[in-house]
Amino acid sequence: MNQVLWFYDDGGSRVGPFTESDIKELLKVSKIRHGTLVWKTGMDTWAPIETTELKAEVTILPPPLNKDSISNHWAWLLALSPLLGFVDLGINTSVGVIIGLVVVIALCGLDSRKFHQAGHNPPSIWWCFIPPVYLYIRSSRLKANYLPMIAWIVCKASLFIVPQLIRL
Incomplete structure (x- = not known):
């Protein structure tokens, strides 16, 4: 057979x-x-x-929670994380980059954990090194809007645009 x-x-x-x-x-x-x-x-x-x-x-497992039941607070903190670039801690730039990377990885990890607990397959933790891709995959899997990804891009762009505007 x-x-x-x-x-x-x-x-x-x-x-x-x-x-x-x-x-x-x-x-x-x-x-x-x-x-x-x-x-x-x-x-x-x-x-x-x-x-x-x-x-x-x-059917022995419940279906995943719907997108409205999943908290987005870690995703939004990740989306706004580029704004940390405006904070002057008076430290070496490379140390600041490492701190920023640790914050982003921590936020992705916390979000992934919540995502998994809700019954969904979270984006790979490797995507944390490219946060807008992580946020895109997250939104796609939830069939939700892409506002956190767009917010990350706007915040990141503001790091380059705002200093140029200040110099004018």
Whole structure:
């Protein structure tokens, strides 16, 4: 008897093939979850896992919280973090950059944790090194507006524009 092989969507990449027991294990460790698109031979198109015969495995977990239930305060603090560049701490510039990087990574980590606790797949922590991409992925996964990403870009641009305006 041939075993059914499944594939799943991991952020736009096809991953697989996996046996049904492999998929169940991936569900247990939250690598895949409610809303993950899956496919197997015989299916016309990719479908959310909860609409396939694997739904019994998914229904033991509640679906992710909707975007209105997830706090955005860490995302907004991250979005406004470039404004720290206006604070003169009287320290070496490279030390200031390191402090800024630590703050950004901490804010991303806190936001990722909340995002994961709400049942969503957070952006990779590596995207913290490019905050607008982290904020873009976050908004995309929540199907929310992109205001935090836009705010980060505006705040970062203000670091270059405001000093030029002051010199005029």
